[in-house]
Amino acid sequence: MTKGPALLLPVLYLALFFAYLFGPLAIMAITAFNSAGFPRVSPWECLTFGWFGKLAQDTRLLEGIGNSLIIGVGVVLIAVPIGLAAALTLSQVGPRLRASLYTVFIAPILVPGVVIGLSTLIFWDRLGAMIGADYDTLFYDGIFLTIAGQVTFIAAYSMLVFLSRISRFDPTLTEAALDMGATPTQAFVKVLLPFMAPAIASAAVLAFLASMENYNTTVFTVVAESTFTTVLASKVRYGLDPSISAVAVIIVAFTLIAATVFEMGKRRQTRAASGLLALDRPVLRLIAHPLFVAGLMAALVGGVVWTGANHDSSVCEMQVLDDKRAVQERLEQERRERIEALTPAPSAPSAPTQSAPGGAFAPGSLAPGGSAPSPAPSPAPAPAPSAPGGAFVPGALAPGGAFAPGGLAPSGSVDN
Amino acid sequence: MTKDITLDYVSVQFGDYVAVDGAHLTIQGGEFFSFLGPSGCGKTTLLRCISGFQEPTAGQIRIGGKDMRGIGPNKRPTALIFQNLALFPLMSVADNIAFPLEVRGVDRKTRRRRADELLELIALSGQGDKRISELSGGQKQRVAIARALAVEPDILLLDEPLSALDLKLRQHMRRELRAIQKQVGLTFIYITHDQGEALTMSDRVAVMSRGRIEQVGDARAVYDQPRTAFVASFVGENNALTGRVLGRENGLSTLDLGLPAPVRVATASGPGAKLAPGAECMAFVRPEALRPCAPDAPNAFPATVIREEFEGAQRHLVLETPGPGPAAGPAAGPAAPRELRMTLVNDDRDAAFGPGAAISVGFAPDMACALPPGELASA
Numbered sequence: 001m002t003k004g005p006a007l008l009l010p011v012l013y014l015a016l017f018f019a020y021l022f023g024p025l026a027i028m029a030i031t032a033f034n035s036a037g038f039p040r041v042s043p044w045e046c047l048t049f050g051w052f053g054k055l056a057q058d059t060r061l062l063e064g065i066g067n068s069l070i071i072g073v074g075v076v077l078i079a080v081p082i083g084l085a086a087a088l089t090l091s092q093v094g095p096r097l098r099a100s101l102y103t104v105f106i107a108p109i110l111v112p113g114v115v116i117g118l119s120t121l122i123f124w125d126r127l128g129a130m131i132g133a134d135y136d137t138l139f140y141d142g143i144f145l146t147i148a149g150q151v152t153f154i155a156a157y158s159m160l161v162f163l164s165r166i167s168r169f170d171p172t173l174t175e176a177a178l179d180m181g182a183t184p185t186q187a188f189v190k191v192l193l194p195f196m197a198p199a200i201a202s203a204a205v206l207a208f209l210a211s212m213e214n215y216n217t218t219v220f221t222v223v224a225e226s227t228f229t230t231v232l233a234s235k236v237r238y239g240l241d242p243s244i245s246a247v248a249v250i251i252v253a254f255t256l257i258a259a260t261v262f263e264m265g266k267r268r269q270t271r272a273a274s275g276l277l278a279l280d281r282p283v284l285r286l287i288a289h290p291l292f293v294a295g296l297m298a299a300l301v302g303g304v305v306w307t308g309a310n311h312d313s314s315v316c317e318m319q320v321l322d323d324k325r326a327v328q329e330r331l332e333q334e335r336r337e338r339i340e341a342l343t344p345a346p347s348a349p350s351a352p353t354q355s356a357p358g359g360a361f362a363p364g365s366l367a368p369g370g371s372a373p374s375p376a377p378s379p380a381p382a383p384a385p386s387a388p389g390g391a392f393v394p395g396a397l398a399p400g401g402a403f404a405p406g407g408l409a410p411s412g413s414v415d416n
Numbered sequence: 417m418t419k420d421i422t423l424d425y426v427s428v429q430f431g432d433y434v435a436v437d438g439a440h441l442t443i444q445g446g447e448f449f450s451f452l453g454p455s456g457c458g459k460t461t462l463l464r465c466i467s468g469f470q471e472p473t474a475g476q477i478r479i480g481g482k483d484m485r486g487i488g489p490n491k492r493p494t495a496l497i498f499q500n501l502a503l504f505p506l507m508s509v510a511d512n513i514a515f516p517l518e519v520r521g522v523d524r525k526t527r528r529r530r531a532d533e534l535l536e537l538i539a540l541s542g543q544g545d546k547r548i549s550e551l552s553g554g555q556k557q558r559v560a561i562a563r564a565l566a567v568e569p570d571i572l573l574l575d576e577p578l579s580a581l582d583l584k585l586r587q588h589m590r591r592e593l594r595a596i597q598k599q600v601g602l603t604f605i606y607i608t609h610d611q612g613e614a615l616t617m618s619d620r621v622a623v624m625s626r627g628r629i630e631q632v633g634d635a636r637a638v639y640d641q642p643r644t645a646f647v648a649s650f651v652g653e654n655n656a657l658t659g660r661v662l663g664r665e666n667g668l669s670t671l672d673l674g675l676p677a678p679v680r681v682a683t684a685s686g687p688g689a690k691l692a693p694g695a696e697c698m699a700f701v702r703p704e705a706l707r708p709c710a711p712d713a714p715n716a717f718p719a720t721v722i723r724e725e726f727e728g729a730q731r732h733l734v735l736e737t738p739g740p741g742p743a744a745g746p747a748a749g750p751a752a753p754r755e756l757r758m759t760l761v762n763d764d765r766d767a768a769f770g771p772g773a774a775i776s777v778g779f780a781p782d783m784a785c786a787l788p789p790g791e792l793a794s795a
């Protein structure tokens with residue numbers, strides 16, 4: 001009897017904890033499969049994979065992702081060596097110089113990203129102006145500027161990763177290598193670098209992720225280009241639809257798969273190191289092999305994609321549309337009847353008030369109808385002309401234009 | 417092949433701190449030479465000077481007559497075995513051993529062959545593919561030696577290589593090291609704070625204290641004819657008695673050590689011979705030189721047994737005798753008790769006495785020595 005509540009409390013706490021952590025993610029993931037035009041779980045309309053398809057055709061987003069990848073790779077290639085060099089320097093200087101150098105190296109992490117972005121922009125612009133560079137040179141290139149801006153603080157991140165590893169390095173190993181006749185370069189390449197390899201890998205991953213998800217600095221330095229985050233941000237501002245949820249689902253799935261495969265690989269390594277590899281159970285060994293796990297995951301994803309590609313939600317969506325139209329017609333009908341009934345007593349204000357809720361809902365519920373032949377009220381505002389050059393117009397590119405009611409925005413492009 | 421190593425007044429200073437102070441000696445090619453001294457006396461620093469990791473602040477190091485100043489550790493004919501071995505944990509045993517060949521651009525097949533040869537020398541044949549972490553302490557030790565030998569050095573430098581091993585293994589490795597040295601015929605410069613190690617293995621020993629070399633000589637000379645109070649008290653066990661020289665004749669000095677009667681100590685040669693009558697001095701009597709004797713025998717004095725430590729083959733008696741202890745000063749009155757240690761072989765029939773017994777002990781004049789007062793090794 002006494003055990004019940006005692007056990008209940010931790011369980012409840014855990015449930016709340018995990019709900020808090022993963023609830024938003026779960027809900028977002030679900031919205032990616034609802035055909036409703038606004039990311040929501042209820043009312044549930046139809047199971048659809050259409051948002052993923054829409055994503056695949058969103059050239060702006062794809063271009064942003066492409067830029068983000070280029071920037072990410074560039075940042076990794078520059079920030080990781082700089083971070084390693086900084087960590088090596090710190091490990092070799094005296095304690096007093098070390099303290100002040102450390103402060104200098106770490107400063108970019110403490111400076112707000114916005115400031116780094118702005119100062120990068122201004123610095124290169126001034127530099128370009130000084131040598132009279134054209135606007136199509138590196139000094140005004142969004143991708144270059146973004147790499148330059150991000151490297152300043154991501155190099156400091158990777159330095160931190162390297163510092164923790166290097167503090168466990170036994171410097172007599174380098175001395176031993178030198179004593180055995182190695183040149184300093186050989187000692188570095190054959191002894192220190194292999195020791196640092198795991199840290200280099202994690203610093204690279206960290207740098208790449210930090211670059212991919214950066215917004216504060218990037219939004220200033222991209223200038224006329226766009227990256228994954230800036231495209232997403234403009235989407236949020238100028239009309240949200242579940243294709244954003246689809247992006248999230250893809251990212252979460254990718255992260256989960258990578259983490260699982262990595263973890264399997266790591267466990268295998270530790271077990272191999274301690275000689276605990278299940279040599280006598282080949283099946284178990286195969287199942288636990290990271291490559292096998294990766295294959296399994298790939299197959300799973302392939303299956304889902306195939307199912308999605310072959311899933312046809314148009315019948316259901318048509319049904320939903322018809323239902324809505326019926327509801328709207330009924331409401332319209334009721335309104336008309338009420339107006340007729342009230343004609344003798346002219347209480348004009350009450351009529352709009354009454355109809356307001358219906359009216360307000362209507363456009364929203366109509367929105368997803370975009371996938372079917374567009375109903376009358378959604379002649380999308382003039383298809384947005386390509387952005388007129390400005391640096392921060394990207395938002396204007398949002399389909400449907402800046403002032404389209406949120407729900408309507410995507411309707412123009414959902415046709416497929 | 418055999419190159420002499422000359423340290424020509426080598427000094428090393430870290431800021432104001434003098435870690436090595438005017439080391440001056442020559443080590444012959446092919447010799448097993450040890451530096452013996454307590455922890456912190458500058459042994460490692462001196463070894464790092466020889467291997468090239470540390471430039472002396474003064475003095476010169478010559479190997480085979482060649483001045484080593486400005487020659488890096490990778491260009492010297494030395495190989496150092498580090499105190500912590502410094503084996504490369506990410507490489508296999510064979511790769512560790514072949515590392516010196518790899519960095520010299522030797523091809524893979526030759527490397528493998530040489531590694532196998534060396535593995536055989538250290539009795540680890542067939543274990544080349546193991547990881548370093550899979551080896552025992554003694555095996556790691558031998559791999560470190562093999563790796564150093566792969567350098568084909570003229571001089572092998574060993575920095576307390578056995579300090580991490582347990583007693584049994586240490587004694588085994590002493591013999592093994594000595595055997596390897598005989599086999600390869602290299603000069604070994606060995607560093608240790610363990611006098612047992614230094615005395616059993618070395619051709620010659622240099623005893624160090626506070627950066628200074630106190631005495632150089634073979635094991636017997638260092639043990640039997642210490643030249644300073646530090647050496648006398650650091651190498652082996654010793655009883656120190658402070659006192660004054662009364663007179664000297666025929667190579668025998670008469671000393672007043674605060675005992676009921678003066679004692680006579682041989683001072684035919686060495687620093688003791690320079691002690692003038694009236695000078696302060698320290699006399700050293702080894703525990704095994706003290707013997708029970710008749711009260712009227714020469715050099716006899718009374719003592720009381722306080723404790724007995726039984727050790728099987730021999731037993732140690734802790735005796736108390738009046739007089740100033742080793743740390744003598746005006747404060748220590750002449751009657752302050754002091755402790756002496758006496759070691760007896762266990763079959764001494766005539767020494768069948770235990771704690772509390774009042775006995776007479778004495779020593780032969782040539783089994784003790786008199787030295788100018790100096791700093792003693794702390795126990």
Ligand SMILES: Nc1ncnc2c1ncn2[C@@H]1O[C@H](COP(=O)(O)OP(=O)(O)O)[C@@H](O)[C@H]1O
Binds near residue numbers: 430435456457
């Ligand atoms: N790089 C250094 N900087 C400052 N002091 C040092 C340095 N290396 C050694 N010392 C000092 O020199 C003294 C002798 O050290 P070391 O040669 O390692 O002694 P041992 O090997 O005999 O124990 C020690 O007091 C140590 O603190």
Ligand SMILES: [Mg+2]
Binds near residue numbers: 499576
């Ligand atoms: Mg040392």
